[in-house]
Amino acid sequence: xxxxxxxxxxxxxxxxxxxxxxxxxxxxxxxxxxxxxxxxxxxxxxxxxxxxxxxxxxxxxxxxxxxxxxxxxxxxxxxxxxxxxxxxxxxxxxxxxxxxxxxxxxxxxxxxxxxxxxxxxxxxxxxxxxxxxxxxxxxxxxxxxxxxxxxxxxxxxxxxxxxxxxxxxxxxxxxxxxxxxxxxxxxxxxxxxxxxxxxxxxxxxxxxxxxxxxxxxxxxxxxxxxxxxxxxxxxxxxxxxxxxxxxxxxxxxxxxxxxxxxxxxxxxxxxxxxxxxxxxxxxxxxxxxxxxxxxxxxxxxxxxxxxxxxxxxxxxxxxxxxxxxxxxxxxxx
Amino acid sequence: xxxxxxxxxxxxxxxxxxxxxxxxxxxxxxxxxxxxxxxxxxxxxxxxxxxxxxxxxxxxxxxxxxxxxxxxxxxxxxxxxxxxxxxxxxxxxxxxxxxxxxxxxxxxxxxxxxxxxxxxxxxxxxxxxxxxxxxxxxxxxxxxxxxxxxxxxxxxxxxxxxxxxxxxxxxxxxxxxxxxxxxxxxxxxxxxxxxxxxxxxxxxxxxxxxxxxxxxxxxxxxxxxxxxxxxxxxxxxxxxxxxxxxxxxxxxxxxxxxxxxxxxxxxxxxxxxxxxxxxxxxxxxxxxxxxxxxxxxxxxxxxxxxxxxxxxxxxxxxxxxxxxxxxxxxxxx
DNA sequence: GGGCTGTCTGGGAGCGTTCACAGACTGAAA
DNA sequence: TTTCAGTCTGTGAACGCTCCCAGACAGCCC
Numbered sequence: 001x002x003x004x005x006x007x008x009x010x011x012x013x014x015x016x017x018x019x020x021x022x023x024x025x026x027x028x029x030x031x032x033x034x035x036x037x038x039x040x041x042x043x044x045x046x047x048x049x050x051x052x053x054x055x056x057x058x059x060x061x062x063x064x065x066x067x068x069x070x071x072x073x074x075x076x077x078x079x080x081x082x083x084x085x086x087x088x089x090x091x092x093x094x095x096x097x098x099x100x101x102x103x104x105x106x107x108x109x110x111x112x113x114x115x116x117x118x119x120x121x122x123x124x125x126x127x128x129x130x131x132x133x134x135x136x137x138x139x140x141x142x143x144x145x146x147x148x149x150x151x152x153x154x155x156x157x158x159x160x161x162x163x164x165x166x167x168x169x170x171x172x173x174x175x176x177x178x179x180x181x182x183x184x185x186x187x188x189x190x191x192x193x194x195x196x197x198x199x200x201x202x203x204x205x206x207x208x209x210x211x212x213x214x215x216x217x218x219x220x221x222x223x224x225x226x227x228x229x230x231x232x233x234x235x236x237x238x239x240x241x242x243x244x245x246x247x248x249x250x251x252x253x254x255x256x257x258x259x260x261x262x263x264x265x266x267x268x269x270x271x272x273x274x275x276x277x278x279x280x281x282x283x284x285x286x287x288x289x290x291x292x293x294x295x296x297x298x299x300x301x302x303x304x305x306x307x308x309x310x311x312x313x314x315x316x317x318x319x320x321x322x323x324x325x326x327x328x329x330x331x332x333x
Numbered sequence: 334x335x336x337x338x339x340x341x342x343x344x345x346x347x348x349x350x351x352x353x354x355x356x357x358x359x360x361x362x363x364x365x366x367x368x369x370x371x372x373x374x375x376x377x378x379x380x381x382x383x384x385x386x387x388x389x390x391x392x393x394x395x396x397x398x399x400x401x402x403x404x405x406x407x408x409x410x411x412x413x414x415x416x417x418x419x420x421x422x423x424x425x426x427x428x429x430x431x432x433x434x435x436x437x438x439x440x441x442x443x444x445x446x447x448x449x450x451x452x453x454x455x456x457x458x459x460x461x462x463x464x465x466x467x468x469x470x471x472x473x474x475x476x477x478x479x480x481x482x483x484x485x486x487x488x489x490x491x492x493x494x495x496x497x498x499x500x501x502x503x504x505x506x507x508x509x510x511x512x513x514x515x516x517x518x519x520x521x522x523x524x525x526x527x528x529x530x531x532x533x534x535x536x537x538x539x540x541x542x543x544x545x546x547x548x549x550x551x552x553x554x555x556x557x558x559x560x561x562x563x564x565x566x567x568x569x570x571x572x573x574x575x576x577x578x579x580x581x582x583x584x585x586x587x588x589x590x591x592x593x594x595x596x597x598x599x600x601x602x603x604x605x606x607x608x609x610x611x612x613x614x615x616x617x618x619x620x621x622x623x624x625x626x627x628x629x630x631x632x633x634x635x636x637x638x639x640x641x642x643x644x645x646x647x648x649x650x651x652x653x654x655x656x657x658x659x660x661x662x663x664x665x666x
Numbered sequence: 667g668g669g670c671t672g673t674c675t676g677g678g679a680g681c682g683t684t685c686a687c688a689g690a691c692t693g694a695a696a
Numbered sequence: 697t698t699t700c701a702g703t704c705t706g707t708g709a710a711c712g713c714t715c716c717c718a719g720a721c722a723g724c725c726c
Contacts (some may be wrong), residue, residue: 004452004453004454006711006712006713007680007712007713007714008712010704016675017675017676018676018677018712018713018714019675019676019677019678019714019715019716020674020675020676022438022713022714022715023675025713025714026714029673030672030673030675031674031675031676032673032674032675035674035675047452049449049452049453050451050453050712050713051390051454051711051712051713052386052453052455052704052713053385053387053389053390053395053455053711053712053713053715054386054388054390054711054712054714055712055713055714056386056680056713056715057384057386057387057390057680057681057682057683057711057712057713057714058680058712058713059681059715060681062386064434080674082416083415083416084600086435087437090436090437091437094436094437094443094446097446099434099436099450099455100434100435100436100437101432101433101434102419102423102433103423103427103432104420104423104424106428112429113427113430117432119337120382120383120384120387121337121384121386122385122432142378181447212529225513226614226617226618235684250530250599255618255677259618262620272692274446276714281559281615282614282615282618284559284617285559285588285618285619286618286620287595287619287620288694321383339681339683340682340683340684341682349705349706350705350706350707351682351683351684351708352684352685352705353683353704353705353706355683355685356704357683358683362703362704362706362707363702363703363704363706364703364704365703365704368704368705383683384682384683385680385683386681386682386683387681387682387683387711388682388683388684388686389683390681390682390683390684390710390711390712390713391682391683391684391710391711392683392684392685392711393711490724493667509707595711613684617678628716646715652677
């Protein structure tokens with residue numbers, strides 16, 4: 001690899017000093033138009049690219065943020081929604097020339113690595129994904145005082161870690177209301193894990209609408225996986241065979257619920273209406289296609305990034321952002 | 334953020350010089366056991382973490398690799414297989430304390446950014462994902478002489494960019510053979526884009542088995558998306574209404590084909606057998622569940638990473654790795 | 667003219683490492 | 697005893713950048 005030109009080479013080519021080149025690079029004040037032009041030309045001629053390491057060494061800024069996926073290894077990415085978020089984050093950060101490092105935090109070893117990375121000063125900010133309640137990582141990050149935001153609230157840390165999220169609770173209300181309006185009488189629900197915001201708030205929204213009708217018998221818990229949706233549905237059917245609707249807190253679990261219902265000979269939506277949540281890609285492939293709640297995932301991701309950049313740029317504290325959901329009617333309800 | 338301890342602080346705490354600490358850090362030869370112990374203790378006491386920027390500045394190594402996703406923005410991640418690859422790559426790299434930066438290369442601006450990043454020396458290696466034939470990025474990387482490997486062959490550059498991949502061709506043969514054995518007479522195929530290895534080789538495998546029976550009338554092209562699967566299936570049905578099987582080069586497109594078939598009143602697998610490829614997560618959620626070809630994705634990802642690390646560590650040229658696929662029989666064929 | 671403010675430039679110092687080299691010490695061979 | 701190879705250690709010099717300070721110069725006001 002041929003030796004790359006340094007700021008010295010550019011300075012020499014432009015007939016100015018390092019200082020002036022540096023000023024142009026960081027568009028500082030007080031550079032004469034002539035010098036500015038000469039430096040620009042020299043940069044183009046030499047093909048100069050600043051060495052971020054050298055810069056970081058003195059500025060203590062890295063120009064990169066790290067996205068931390070706090071999920072057991074097997075489950076990372078199982079949720080297709082990750083993809084949208086990552087893609088959006090990369091794009092928005094890229095526009096600002098900030099690069100994205102992705103790290104896993106599924107076990108203690110991983111977490112330790114993340115902490116070491118952050119403590120080593122290798123990232124300007126942290127973007128938390130699916131961080132569970134009580135994750136020790138959060139306290140660590142907090143004590144390091146590094147800018148951090150979450151995509152979706154971190155339970156118990158809502159006032160500490162800013163976040164952007166979809167309005168889970170209102171989304172659940174939308175679906176439940178719709179089912180009520182469609183004349184369903186016995187509406188059950190399959191929730192997500194109760195240590196996740198989606199698990200808690202979608203159940204709350206469900207209960208908001210149903211009030212005392214939301215009896216414990218009509219509530220089952222899953223862990224977002226398709227398999228858990230299957231078994232939760234089976235338990236519901238056994239306990240309440242005459243249910244005529246079920247609001248499932250994720251599309252993937254809803255896909256599981258559908259296959260259990262089919263196996264049990266229930267027709268959807270004839271006998272049982274099924275509502276999902278997410279409007280992820282599986283929603284369209286199920287049979288029948290899922291009526292679901294669309295989360296503005298790309299917007300959530302964008303807002304998350306925006307918050308993080310604001311924090312990194314040293315703006316004061318930022319406020320959480322909550323974005324509206326929308327009911328998408330297909331065939332399952 | 335409190336000032337982080339430097340190698341000086343450690344040296345002072347251990348009562349040795351910077352040099353000795355550095356030697357311990359990089360476990361060089363010639364450090365006395367006593368000094369070694371003292372340094373280790375001092376590191377623990379001070380909570381010292383090496384500053385990678387300073388290190389990179391002198392070693393010209395960064396301890397990170399960049400994964401480049403060469404896909405138009407809308408389509409990035411549409412294929413659920415990405416997830417497995419990314420997850421696996423992060424883990425394996427993490428074990429070696431190498432961090433992963435992800436960049437998009439969907440348009441010229443992106444590509445320019447990637448080149449700038451690599452030319453800036455910010456990555457020790459490049460991991461190419463779904464790079465299309467003739468992508469200018471490849472030539473750029475080649476001329477930069479930076480270690481690069483691809484996950485899946487880069488068409489036309491098979492001898493330049495090492496890669497790990499599933500045996501697409503043999504996988505296609507497995508599926509086609511299976512259909513023949515099941516007594517199907519008129520077997521069609523929906524391919525991927527013909528500028529991707531999966532598009533080309535899965536068609537070749539199909540043709541290997543069918544020989545002259547693989548007439549042009551029985552071949553349609555898609556672009557991996559579900560929608561393209563739907564329309565390709567429609568075209569096939571129109572042209573050859575009496576086909577009794579279709580090998581679709583991806584599960585997602587197969588899902589699309591299934592819905593077209595259903596809409597056309599064809600029973601699967603009664604009237605038409607449908608075979609997919611990938612064994613991705615959608616394969617299980619379709620109705621009926623897809624018979625498909627499982628790609629050893631995690632293994633492919635592991636091998637890709639292994640190749641890259643070997644290259645980065647300065648071993649000589651490495652050979653491509655091709656891993657076997659397996660037929661997964663479900664209900665659609 | 668003297669002082670002041672504002673613009674512009676150059677260069678020394680320092681960021682936290684590694685590397686190469688010189689030197690000190692050991693023990694064994696000549 | 698001298699010589700030499702092998703261990704072990706400390707130190708100066710990079711690496712490529714930004715920051716800061718000093719100084720030159722111009723223009724303005726009193």
